[in-house]
Amino acid sequence: MAAASSALQAPAQATGARADAPRRLFWWLHIVGWLGYFGLSFLGALAHGKGLHYAMVPAATAIAGALGTGLLRPWLHRLRGRPMPQQLLLSAVPVLLASVLMGAAYIVVLIEYCSDCRPTSQLGYLAYAVSHLYVVLTWLGLYLGLTTYRQLQAESRRLLEANAMAHQAQLKMLRYQLNPHFLFNTLNAISTLILDRDTPTANAMVLGLSGFLRHSLDSDPMQRVSLRQELEAMQLYLGIERIRFDERLRLQTHIAADCFGALVPSLILQPLIENAIKYAVAPRIEGGSLWIEARRTGAQLVLTVRDDGPGCPHLRDDGALPPGNGVGLRNVFERVRVLYGESGSSRASNRPEGGLEVELRLPFELPRRDESLSNANA
Incomplete structure (x- = not known):
């Protein structure tokens, strides 16, 4: 009975492992990508004469971006399979919210770092709020590109498997x-x-x-x-x-x-x-x-x-x-x-x-x- 139970559990475990692989890959790329964003932003700040303690500003922005885009992923997952223009249209508001979250974190920590950097008008706050839209759009493009590539790979693999099965069925029928x-x-x-x-x-x-x-x-x-x-x-x-x-x-x-x-x-x-x-x-x-x-x-x-x-x-x-x-x-x-x-x-x-x-x-x-x-x- 134990051997039979193990034999039945093995395929299920293998299927679960295959299902978890894309999720693990996403989080690895997600974390590494935002760490890279933090590193480039901080190096750029150092190049413009900022001190080491300025690291809190790109760190807070990167954390907010990672959180916002991480929350954006389940919504994009629900849209998977729809035409690409429809996915982009339905993602507009969530993308804008993720950008606002990044901008808000940037403003709050920037003011903490430099009190003279506070915007002088509501338009300035709005400009800060959407100034990171390009970062979120870059993340969105990379995410959709990678998921589309994986879907094409899976479809190609299924097609090859279907052809192989049809090939074997034909041979068995003839034989x-x-x-x-x-x-x-x-x-x-x-x-x-x-x-x-x-x-x-x-x-x-x-x-x-x-x-x-x-x-x-x-x-x-x-x-x-x-x-x-x-x-x-x-x-x-x-x-x-x-x-x-x-x-x-x-x-x-x-x-x-x-x-x-x-x-x-x-x-x-x-x-x-x-x-x-x-x-x-x-x-x-x-x-x-x-x-x-x-x-x-x-x-x-x-x-x-x-x-x-x-x-x-x-x-x-x-x-x-x-x-x-x-x-x-x-x-x-x-x-x-x-x-x-x-x-x-x-x-x-x-x-x-x-x-x-x-x-x-x-x-x-x-x-x-x-x-x-x-x-x-x-």
């Missing part, structure tokens, strides 16, 4: 779109085996389907795996298809030795192999052949899946799929585009000797050492 035909065909094949009382084969097929689905659902769509791990996952899938088609499914793999450790998106090959089986193996009595190849070309990993089926007669010249066809291939192409942008590419082409060839070009990347250790420990 989890398992072709229902594969499940239906496998279940039908299991049903047929049960009716034929071929219990061992049916049991092997159920175990193979269970293992593949567990691997598919457990793997993170955002995670990349080594090509070796991807090929091992494909063996789970191909084990099911070999039971269905037996010798009708002929497979050859050619993987360059330096490619086994390269990183690829999880289960990126399954839709390509499934498409080849669907069109090149399943419809033909004699079955068909599949070739899976991987090689490195410069800074790219080239993955190729070929078959000797009928190909795709409506394939476009640029290698893009025709509208409405090849949902599985289209999802793979979209995953490559979303994950890698211009660094990756994908294309499909009809082979002159018959069949379809799908080629994926991905950046050749190897796992970092810490990732390798975490995968090994897992």
Whole structure:
């Protein structure tokens, strides 16, 4: 219970700390800014021949300014989110009051310092009262500038987070779109085996389907795996298809030795192999052949899946799929585009000797050492 309570309190504490950070930053800048105002005013007075005891005048003025603008902050906070002209208009009276407070403190302490400095008319008092308006306006400009900058930063951060979440959701959607035909065909094949009382084969097929689905659902769509791990996952899938088609499914793999450790998106090959089986193996009595190849070309990993089926007669010249066809291939192409942008590419082409060839070009990347250790420990 204590651990659970601590786990629930931790996010709340983190949220509270993030909420307090702007407040602490404001008061630090507020205090430092008014200390700076006092220092500059006092140095200016010394430069004009004032004595050290004149420090009480800029000190009182700075304290009054800090108090007045500090009280102005909650009002400005309430106006946040409104158009800037409206904020300035509604802040006019509070700003003027803060300026009058500074002027009043200045006059009172100045008269205490120098009795001959008393204004000789009401207009003089008014002039002293608003003489610090420029200071308060400077504070207001800095405050609105900093808060606007922070709002723009927060908005930009929220936009980036929203884009990242949409990016992840899109990848997960594409990754989890398992072709229902594969499940239906496998279940039908299991049903047929049960009716034929071929219990061992049916049991092997159920175990193979269970293992593949567990691997598919457990793997993170955002995670990349080594090509070796991807090929091992494909063996789970191909084990099911070999039971269905037996010798009708002929497979050859050619993987360059330096490619086994390269990183690829999880289960990126399954839709390509499934498409080849669907069109090149399943419809033909004699079955068909599949070739899976991987090689490195410069800074790219080239993955190729070929078959000797009928190909795709409506394939476009640029290698893009025709509208409405090849949902599985289209999802793979979209995953490559979303994950890698211009660094990756994908294309499909009809082979002159018959069949379809799908080629994926991905950046050749190897796992970092810490990732390798975490995968090994897992």
